[in-house]
Amino acid sequence: xxxxxxxxxxRANRWRLAIVAIALAAWGALLPIVFDAFGAQFQALxxxxxxxxxxxxxxxxxxxxxxxxxxxGFVHPIxxxxxxxxxxxxxxxxxxxxxxxxTLEVLLAxxxxxxxxxxxxxxxxxxxxxxxxxxxxxxxxxxSAVVGRLAELGPANLPVVxxxxxxxxxxxxxxxxxxxVSFDRLTPAIGTSLAIVLVxxxxxVIAELWPAAAFLQPYSLFHYLDARAGLSxxxxxxxxxxxxxxxxxxxxxxxxxxxxxxxxxxA
Amino acid sequence: xxxxxxxGLTKRYGTALPSLRRGSGGYGVGPDGVAAAPxxxxxxxxxxxxEIFGFLGPNGAGKSTAIRLLLGFLHPTAGSATVxxxxxxxxxxxxxxxxxxxxxxxxxxxxxxxxxxxxxLAALSGRPSLLRSDLLxxxxxxxxxxxxxxxxxxxxxxxxxGIVQALxxxxxxxxxDEPSEGLDPLMQRSFYGILDDLRASxxxxxxxxxxxxxxxxxxxxxxxxxxxxxxxxxDVAALIARRKRNVELRVTGAVPILHAVPGVSxxxxxxxxxxxxxxxDVGPFLAALRDYDVRDLTIxxxxxxxxxxxxxxDADAGSAx
Numbered sequence: 001x002x003x004x005x006x007x008x009x010x011r012a013n014r015w016r017l018a019i020v021a022i023a024l025a026a027w028g029a030l031l032p033i034v035f036d037a038f039g040a041q042f043q044a045l046x047x048x049x050x051x052x053x054x055x056x057x058x059x060x061x062x063x064x065x066x067x068x069x070x071x072x073g074f075v076h077p078i079x080x081x082x083x084x085x086x087x088x089x090x091x092x093x094x095x096x097x098x099x100x101x102x103t104l105e106v107l108l109a110x111x112x113x114x115x116x117x118x119x120x121x122x123x124x125x126x127x128x129x130x131x132x133x134x135x136x137x138x139x140x141x142x143x144s145a146v147v148g149r150l151a152e153l154g155p156a157n158l159p160v161v162x163x164x165x166x167x168x169x170x171x172x173x174x175x176x177x178x179x180x181v182s183f184d185r186l187t188p189a190i191g192t193s194l195a196i197v198l199v200x201x202x203x204x205v206i207a208e209l210w211p212a213a214a215f216l217q218p219y220s221l222f223h224y225l226d227a228r229a230g231l232s233x234x235x236x237x238x239x240x241x242x243x244x245x246x247x248x249x250x251x252x253x254x255x256x257x258x259x260x261x262x263x264x265x266x267a
Numbered sequence: 268x269x270x271x272x273x274x275g276l277t278k279r280y281g282t283a284l285p286s287l288r289r290g291s292g293g294y295g296v297g298p299d300g301v302a303a304a305p306x307x308x309x310x311x312x313x314x315x316x317x318e319i320f321g322f323l324g325p326n327g328a329g330k331s332t333a334i335r336l337l338l339g340f341l342h343p344t345a346g347s348a349t350v351x352x353x354x355x356x357x358x359x360x361x362x363x364x365x366x367x368x369x370x371x372x373x374x375x376x377x378x379x380x381x382x383x384x385x386x387x388l389a390a391l392s393g394r395p396s397l398l399r400s401d402l403l404x405x406x407x408x409x410x411x412x413x414x415x416x417x418x419x420x421x422x423x424x425x426x427x428x429g430i431v432q433a434l435x436x437x438x439x440x441x442x443x444d445e446p447s448e449g450l451d452p453l454m455q456r457s458f459y460g461i462l463d464d465l466r467a468s469x470x471x472x473x474x475x476x477x478x479x480x481x482x483x484x485x486x487x488x489x490x491x492x493x494x495x496x497x498x499x500x501x502d503v504a505a506l507i508a509r510r511k512r513n514v515e516l517r518v519t520g521a522v523p524i525l526h527a528v529p530g531v532s533x534x535x536x537x538x539x540x541x542x543x544x545x546x547x548d549v550g551p552f553l554a555a556l557r558d559y560d561v562r563d564l565t566i567x568x569x570x571x572x573x574x575x576x577x578x579x580x581d582a583d584a585g586s587a588x
Contacts, residue, residue, distance in 0.1 A: 004390035012378070102374030106432070108340065110391035111364035262280075263340040265331050265371070 001123050002116045005107065009124045013090060017128055020085050021135035027082070028073050028139025029146065035069035036147035061228060066152050070140040071227035074165050079136060080201065086128035087169040088193045091176035094121035095258070096189035102266040114259045118181060122251065125173035126166075133165040154231060161230035167243040168225045172197055174250035181258035184266070221246065268352050270440050270471040271314035271337065275346035278307040278332050278495075306332040308495040309346065314473055314488075319466050321486035321503070322475040323575060329495035330475040331371060334444055337473075338368060351440055364393070367438035371445040371475070373429040377418035381408065381428055384417055385435060394436040402431045405457045422449040430458065440471045447481055459485050479575055483507070491575060511544040516556070517563040528555045 043064045061072025073079055095118065098104035107117060137158050144153040176193035183189040200220045207217035217223045224239040307329040314320040324330050335341045337350050339359030348355045350362045375384055389396045403413070406427040412420075420428065426449040434441055447455045462472055462485050476482050482489055483503060491499040499506065511532065516523075518539050525531045525543055529551045534543040545552055545566065556564075 002391070004387065004393075007390070008376070008387050012376070102370070102372065103376055105340075105368075105370045106373065106375065106388065107391065109338065109363060109366075109368035109370070109433075110388070111360045111393060112391060113360050260342070262342060263335070264280075265335065266374070 001120045002112050005112060005117065005120045006124060009094075009120065013086075013124070013128070016085070017131060020082050021132055024079060024082050024132050025135040025139035025142070027076075027079055028070075028136040028141075029143030030139075031063070031069040031073040031076075032066055032140060032143035032147055032149065032153070035063050035066055036149065039063055039065070039069070066144060066149050067154075067228055067231040070144070070153065070161075070231060073136065073140055074133075074161070074225060074227040075222060077201075080197075083129070083132050083136075083169050084172070084194075084197060086125065086132060087172040088176045088190065088197060090128060091121070091125045091173040092180050092189040092193045093186055094125070094177060095180040096183045097180075097186045099184050099263070099266065100186045104263070105266070108263070115255055118177065118254055118258050121180075122174065122177055122254075125177060126170050129169035129173055130162075130166045133162050133169060136165070137162040154233065157231050157233050157235075160235045161227045164225055164227065164230050164235060164240060164243075167240055167247070168221060171221055171243045171247045171250070174247040174254075178250045178254045178257075181254045181261070184264075268316065269313040269349075270316045270318075271312070271320075271348070271350050271473060273310050273312050273333075273337075273346065273348040276307060276310040276333070276336060276343055276348050277305060277345040278329075278336055278341055279305045279344045305329075305495045307336065307492075310492070310495075310497055311346075312490050312497065312500055314471060316471050317466065317469050318487040319462055319472040319474055319485050321482040321489035322473060322492070323477065323479070323482055323489050324492040325477055328492045330492060331444060332495070333492070334368075334442055334473075334475060337442065338363065338366075365439045367433040367436065367441040369429050369433040369441070369443045369446050371448070373425065375417045375425065375428065378416060380416055381413035381420070381424075382410075384428070385413075385432055388432045389435060392436045396435040397437045399431060399435040402434055402461065405461055406430060406454060407457075423451060423454065426450055427454065430461075434461070434465070438470070440473065441465065442473045442475075444475045445477070446474065447476070447478060455481065509546060511546045513567045514543050514545045514552070515563075515565045516541050516561055519560045519562055521559060523556055523559045525552070525555060528552055531555075 046064070061070075061075055062068035063072060095104065098107065104117075108114065141150070141153070141155060141158060144150045144155075172193070175196055176189070179189045179192040183192075201222055203216045204220035204222035207213045207215070207220065207223075221243065224242045226236060226239055229235050310329075310333060322330050322333065332341065336343055337348060337355055339355055339362065342356065351365050353362045355362065376387075379387065385396065385399060389399075403409075408424070408427050408431065412424065417425065417428065426446075430443075430446060433443065447458055450458060459481065462474075465472060466487075474482070474486060486503050488500070488502050489506060490497055514531075518541065522536050522539070522541060525534045525541070530545055530547040530549075531552055532544045532546070534541065539562075549566065
């Protein structure tokens with residue numbers, strides 16, 4: 001990692017990171033409050049049979065329990081969309097965006113190897129994932145405290161949920177960086193990264209809603225984020241191993257491909 | 268030790284298939300099976316320490332490709348090169364530690380102020396900015412300008428900032444790609460002064476340009492490339508001396524016989540007006556006129572631009588043949 005470049009990346013992204021973290025914290029706080037206010041009514045609605053039971057759960061979360069509502073906060077499209085600002089937006093642009101703008105030239109004219117540039121962007125991407133998921137976790141903690149249900153949540157298990165979510169978005173960050181080192185232009189890098197995330201999300205949702213498609217679920221990275229199990233103290237270490245493995249493969253790919261690429265003059 | 272030495276440096280784009288690679292000297296082929304055109308072909312040059320070396324050629328001749336190979340941005344298809352004694356494949360970071368580079372059409376992190384940008388780039392270089400304040404003075408980039416975001420800079424101001432970032436850490440070798448683009452004539456003059464001072468302090472400058480007047484003004488030696496191939500490598504003075512000058516003379520009485528005079532060619536006689544082209548030493552030509560009544564004589568001064576064009580005409584003629 002290169003400290004001077006890391007400082008540059010941090011300065012360039014700190015305000016955006018603050019905004020996203022505040023938004024995620026607010027979102028994290030909202031769901032326990034919603035559960036506290038309307039959980040019983042939602043449960044009655046489901047019990048009436050009007051809504052099929054599989055629609056009552058989403059990514060391991062629900063709104064009929066505090067743990068379920070917090071878990072829902074981690075996999076809801078709003079939280080995923082906010083987290084992707086960095087896991088895809090920053091990571092995919094880290095190399096391909098600099099290439100497209102022509103600023104990678106100025107950076108690589110310094111005594112900084114391509115691997116160090118990549119490692120710095122990866123470290124920043126992981127830091128951003130940790131901070132955004134930390135904000136979401138702290139928001140859930142605060143929301144539970146506001147409605148007086150902190151003990152019910154089991155705060156001791158929150159670090160495990162935070163780690164699980166951070167690993168998921170680190171994996172997406174590493175995949176996006178892999179796309180970023182592969183292209184000279186930002187659009188294909190972001191397009192490829194987003195396509196992988198969306199397909200993964202779609203597989204997880206469709207497998208959950210449609211029992212016949214359940215076999216697809218292991219092919220989705222979202223399957224390996226189980227916030228509900230984490231909050232119950234039954235997190236599966238295998239989930240984290242899979243996420244670490246995917247991240248490792250993406251890193252290995254980028255470390256091999258990026259130094260070997262020809263960086264022709266920007267168009 | 269030369270500052271830069273290349274030997275058979277070649278870059279071709281395209282898909283290199285192993286079976287064809289053996290049969291085509293390492294050159295790749297495109298999807299249509301046709302060998303890819305060389306961006307740079309068998310370049311062998313030496314740039315001496317302490318000189319200003321001009322790297323000349325029209326757009327697309329291979330100048331930027333050569334520079335990008337030297338910096339490790341591209342990997343050579345064939346050949347080798349060293350910069351400050353380090354091989355370009357394998358010691359790229361060490362090379363970049365000791366050089367300054369101004370890319371053609373430079374782009375910056377536009378959200379930063381000029382001052383912040385120079386600070387960050389200096390931090391990335393890991394060397395103190397010994398020359399920054401002098402360069403800023405000479406290029407007339409004042410403190411108020413440097414406080415503004417780079418996105419508000421004009422093209423000329425960006426180019427000045429590019430020059431400062433390339434030279435502020437007093438590099439042993441400066442590689443400058445079209446450095447005077449966007450500079451007004453006064454700033455060009457200041458820039459040439461900076462180059463002269465760098466040369467006087469023993470620094471080496473590798474200078475890519477297609478502006479021949481500035482190459483003539485600042486460079487000690489030039490390499491001329493065309494279609495990726497080196498067509499000339501010599502002293503600027505020698506190149507100019509080799510250039511065929513246009514000569515026009517008016518005589519009264521007998522017309523001198525110039526066809527056999529060394530260095531004289533293309534002789535045309537129209538009444539008492541004689542025109543010809545003269546290459547090299549003017550002595551034999553003047554000696555040949557000694558016995559004639561010359562009323563007027565014009566020898567056009569040698570300019571690099573015409574020497575350059577003559578090289579290209581020769582190269583064209585060679586290709587046609």
